Amino acid sequence: MKSKMMLAIAVSFVMGCSTVVHADEGKSRVAALFTQTVTQGSWDMAGYAAFKSMATKEGFSPSYLEHTTYESAPSVLRQLASEGVKLIIAHSSGYSSAIKEVAPSFPNTQFVLYSYESSTSNLSNYSAWSVDWDEYGFVLGALAATASKTGHIAVISGEPIPSAERTVQFIKKGAAYVNPKVQVDSAYVGSFTDVARAKEIATGVIARGADFVIPSADTADAGIQQAADEEGVLTIGSYTDQSKSFPSSIMTSTVMNFDKSYADIGKHFADHQLGNRIITENLSTGGWTLATPFTHVGKDVQDSVFKVIADLKAGKIKIED
Structure with a gap:
């Protein structure tokens, strides 16, 4: 019970600390999950910057959650979807099973994973930008x-x-x-x-x-x-x-070309083209380089x-x- 209460507090705190206020009901609410802080390292920090840029470009209302463990992800995803978030991006392949568990219960929310995915389990509201x-x-x-x-x-x-x-x-x-x-x-x-x-x-x-x-x-x-x-x-x-x-x-x-991938995710969501698809990011697509x-x-x-x-x-x- 204590761990569930702490999770709820943590989710509310991080979303409350987001620099974007969710007051504009005319904007689609989007959210991103990260395994660590978005102010250190390279994977999550660069992913967050790309997410924020995408949200600004598309006119979305964004929020994000740091330090989201794989074990807590199902609860976090359910809470976000229940609160009306229309697009949830999970920035790690470790979130795959949580998305597949939760997505069927929230057909009006699009779930996207960035990193690696081999199958969307034929879910109409699950897509992945999968690095090769x-x-x-x-x-x-x-x-x-x-x-x-x-x-x-x-x-x-x-x-x-x-x-x-x-x-x-x-x-x-x-x-x-x-x-x-x-x-x-x-x-x-x-x-x-x-x-x-x-x-x-x-x-x-x-x-x-x-x-x-x-x-x-x-x-x-x-x-x-x-x-x-x-x-x-x-x-x-x-x-x-x-x-x-x-x-x-x-x-x-x-x-990694995070900006390209996240811009594609945002555009596909805005154009209602998400769902049951895997987009491969590799050298040929400009997904990454040296x-x-x-x-x-x-x-x-x-x-x-x-x-x-x-x-x-x-x-x-x-x-x-």
Whole structure:
């Protein structure tokens, strides 16, 4: 009972603190769910900025919720839909099961997931903008293996949610594509926010010989990047250009095109085109890219990685093989 009461208070507090007042009944109410704060890290912070921009452009009345756990998501989604929110965007693949549980009871609310989804379960009010994490992981694996001098790399993820598991699987495939003898260590922090634990794990894999560490733990990435910086190995920025954060160790950054995806979501909602569909975001659609120029490596490394990207776009590499 106490946890339910705290959840209700937390939802009311965050929505009450939203900078937008829901006084204009003529505007469609939209909301977004985030697993962490929208003022730190890169995944949620950039996603929130894109959500806010979309709402402004389309003239929606927005609110958002931070620190929404996967366990509490069904209750949060029900509350939002019951209060008349017409579009709810969940910014993590970990919210998939909650949406599929709640959406059938609220046919007048459109639910959208941004990150990864394999099926909308034929729900007429559920859509997903699904990043091709297979492709994403493959490129990261190829990148790390190309830059590595020891042939030993590592990937450290937050929690074993669907997108993370797919990413790790294809990092290993991409690394093996450029170096069949590469060693790939993988580990989960067990959290997207535990910076200290992430750093501890990263320091350990570096001590075992990894000279390139791929961070995939959202806010906890800072611990991984810090360990790489202190131990003199390479790493990357995640989701936004983070090169200024750890300039001595970040070689490049993956840059997700959140603005494009969220603008598409808003337009589809305004045009009544949402429901039972999955939109794939990948290199070819402009869903993400790599920041250039690469640093701390020769231009041949950058050229090799972008050759892999070009071959992926051209269909010359079949990553499912």
